[in-house]
Amino acid sequence: EDKVVQSPLSLVVHEGDTVTLNCSYEVTNFRSLLWYKQEKKAPTFLFMLTSSGIEKKSGRLSSILDKKELFSILNITATQTGDSAVYLCAVPPFNDYKLSFGAGTTVTVRA
Amino acid sequence: DSGVTQTPKHLITATGQRVTLRCSPRSGDLSVYWYQQSLDQGLQFLIQYYNGEERAKGNILERFSAQQFPDLHSELNLSSLELGDSALYFCASSVDAGGFYEQYFGPGTRLTVT
Numbered sequence: 001e002d003k004v005v006q007s008p009l010s011l012v013v014h015e016g017d018t019v020t021l022n023c024s025y026e027v028t029n030f031r032s033l034l035w036y037k038q039e040k041k042a043p044t045f046l047f048m049l050t051s052s053g054i055e056k057k058s059g060r061l062s063s064i065l066d067k068k069e070l071f072s073i074l075n076i077t078a079t080q081t082g083d084s085a086v087y088l089c090a091v092p093p094f095n096d097y098k099l100s101f102g103a104g105t106t107v108t109v110r111a
Numbered sequence: 112d113s114g115v116t117q118t119p120k121h122l123i124t125a126t127g128q129r130v131t132l133r134c135s136p137r138s139g140d141l142s143v144y145w146y147q148q149s150l151d152q153g154l155q156f157l158i159q160y161y162n163g164e165e166r167a168k169g170n171i172l173e174r175f176s177a178q179q180f181p182d183l184h185s186e187l188n189l190s191s192l193e194l195g196d197s198a199l200y201f202c203a204s205s206v207d208a209g210g211f212y213e214q215y216f217g218p219g220t221r222l223t224v225t
Contacts, residue, residue, distance in 0.1 A: 041219055043216045098156035099214060101153055104153065
């Protein structure tokens, strides 16, 4: 069965720190891995990583995909209180179009 | 703003009742997905429509049904509501299906069943 596991479940950091979030997956016929940020309401799309795009960067956020070891990392540098959110990793299973989400990592950034 | 709209934002209803949640996808997106998020379950996929046709089904109860109309908006119907149906219901859309297209989420409808 396809699995998406995120770690840690939660962490607390201070402004300016760097955080590293992990997502490991077991999916038959991998196509893509997506990262979302969820604050109070809807998940907001951050990155999609595929076999042809294993590194993405946007401002202070960056993500890499290791297809051999089956994991992805989301890095946030120089964290700000506005980065406080749940970060979700999702993968579409083989021959399917829905997204299977990990449980998420809750990041709390203290001023 | 993702471009996906959902109405209503909040819904409070009693057990046994029936409600309809509505979703309009982003302009140009043909695929619509419905997800349920409750405190103890995380984001769970319910059902997907692509250009008016059902494409995939997840853990959707028989009391729930959905459809996608010719103008591509979608409705999720929940009937014989139970307390456990209280959750956030999200709609997402993507330009196509197949796992290579990111899904954009609407703001959600918070359903409270009393």
